[in-house]
Amino acid sequence: MERYRAARCSWRAWLDNDKRRAQNEAALSADQAGWLFSAVALALLLLVKTVLRERLYFVALAGCGQCLVAAAYAALIAHRRWGRPFYVRWREVLSIAAALYTQANSRYLTLQGAGNLAIHHGDSAARLALFLLIDHTVVWVFLYSLYGRLSQPAAWLSLAASALTSLASSERICRHTLAAPGVEVPLASLHTFILLLHSGPTSHAFAHLLTSAANKPMQHCIAVSAWLIVAVGGLLPYLLLRRLERRGSSGRAAGEAGQQEWRRAQQAEEQPQGQQLLRLHTGVHGALPLYLASCVLWQLADLLPTLSPP
Incomplete structure (x- = not known):
């Protein structure tokens, strides 16, 4: 029980750390630009490669989830009243979750797509x-x-x-x-x-x-x-x-x-x-x-x- 309380206190201290919060606030503009770029770039890639060229509509639809996540993060940062403070407080958790989802989505597109980079x-x-x-x-x-x-x-x-x-x-x-x-x-x-x-x-x-x-x-x-x-x-x-x-x-x-x-x-x-x-x-x-x-x-x-x- 004491270990749980100590871990909980450490977690709260990390969340309320002023240096961490200042670092996350300074990264807002770069993060918003990065999420928007990711959403647009992946959407264009899915449209040109997966839909128009390979005609794998279900694969493209599944890959769009990453576009929605990136766009949602960008919209969260744009909302100054409650979205931006929420993003600043939970930036690391949101970023790690997005990174893992991006990995899973990229592997899915690689394995389910019609192409194979190794051919070249x-x-x-x-x-x-x-x-x-x-x-x-x-x-x-x-x-x-x-x-x-x-x-x-x-x-x-x-x-x-x-x-x-x-x-x-x-x-x-x-x-x-x-x-x-x-x-x-x-x-x-x-x-x-x-x-x-x-x-x-x-x-x-x-x-x-x-x-x-x-x-x-x-x-x-x-x-x-x-x-x-x-x-x-x-x-x-x-x-x-x-x-x-x-x-x-x-x-x-x-x-x-x-x-x-x-x-x-x-x-x-x-x-x-x-x-x-x-x-x-x-x-x-x-x-x-x-x-x-x-x-x-x-x-x-x-x-x-x-x-x-x-």
Whole structure:
């Protein structure tokens, strides 16, 4: 009972946080423009591609739900009396719900539509990686997380929930991708490239490389998809958001003490070459944990097909 009360108090304190409220109020204009753009762009896409070209009327009708949600959010922000205060108070919850619904709707349109992006792979591993990022909704999650700029706990929760839902549907997306003729060759090349990219700190990478050629295309696709979803769609935007938040905080501090910051910048430009090399070494050293985390994620992703039932 005490834990429940403590959690409830923490929840109320987070809702009533002045810094969070100010951040949400500052994002109203950008959010309204983003929701309107999403509604109009998706409506045009459904009209041109799904209705006029593919003639899948029921699929287009189901996809219109996302347009209605985006338009409703924009209308909510436009209502200054009660809609805007409600949106400011519950912005993170509304945004996470919309992001998850957008993912589900995008996957539905991908699986039920008549087209298949993987058909246009052109034997290119890079192009296939881009198509996998789109089909797994990683691109939309990445762009939305950087554009929405939710508060730190909500951003982490949104990225984690998006990654879990994408992982849950990765097998269906892979079946859809493997339906494209000739996709096995660029998929194997993409799997090998990612394996070699993360072979530095691992002792069994080259031994695994000798046996990975015998893996099935579905195993390659699941492993590559899992790494793209978690590393590119989860870890990378989270780190970028943290960096942007720190830069914003330092920018505000610099605005308060602009003259002192200018002097420090001048002193930094006059630093000896040895100190500049030391700063470069520090930056490279800071990127090492990110690479190691990516290696761990790849090892887990490459083991995922062996853990899943056949």
